[in-house]
Amino acid sequence: MRKKWTIRRAVQEDSGSLQSCMNLAYAKYKKRMKGKRLPPMDLDFSSEIRNYPTWVAVCGCAVVGGLTMTFGDEHASIANIAVSPEFQGQGVGRALIELAERKAKEKSYSELHLATHVLLQENISLYEYFGWEETNRDDSKVHMKKEI
Numbered sequence: 001m002r003k004k005w006t007i008r009r010a011v012q013e014d015s016g017s018l019q020s021c022m023n024l025a026y027a028k029y030k031k032r033m034k035g036k037r038l039p040p041m042d043l044d045f046s047s048e049i050r051n052y053p054t055w056v057a058v059c060g061c062a063v064v065g066g067l068t069m070t071f072g073d074e075h076a077s078i079a080n081i082a083v084s085p086e087f088q089g090q091g092v093g094r095a096l097i098e099l100a101e102r103k104a105k106e107k108s109y110s111e112l113h114l115a116t117h118v119l120l121q122e123n124i125s126l127y128e129y130f131g132w133e134e135t136n137r138d139d140s141k142v143h144m145k146k147e148i
């Protein structure tokens with residue numbers, strides 16, 4: 001059953017719930033990572049909300065997704081994006097990506113960038129499905145961009 005959710009700008013009071021949401025979203029990769037932690041799991045979300053544009057998807061009072069962006073000299077980036085497993089497949093991730101694209105366009109950027117872990121093939125495939133292209137790869141990260 002689909003649950004109703006909305007997206008709004010994150011506030012400091014969301015930091016603990018956003019951390020919990022991110023931990024849930026990344027937990028399914030734990031076995032695959034063989035003891036290594038993904039960087040988003042170690043972030044101080046209070047600091048992220050204070051220092052970077054951050055949005056949350058909420059259902060009632062629960063944070064069910066999150067997006068953090070950065071804006072550089074040449075392009076905008078999705079620094080972190082995740083959706084709680086209970087809400088995956090309900091359009092939350094797509095809506096967060098579309099929000100990132102709108103925010104980048106509002107600031108006159110023509111490219112949006114992101115990086116994901118090389119072992120998260122399903123995420124890479126999803127981004128490709130949404131029109132992203134791989135630009136570089138190293139031992140741990142796949143760098144991607146989308147023309148907007």
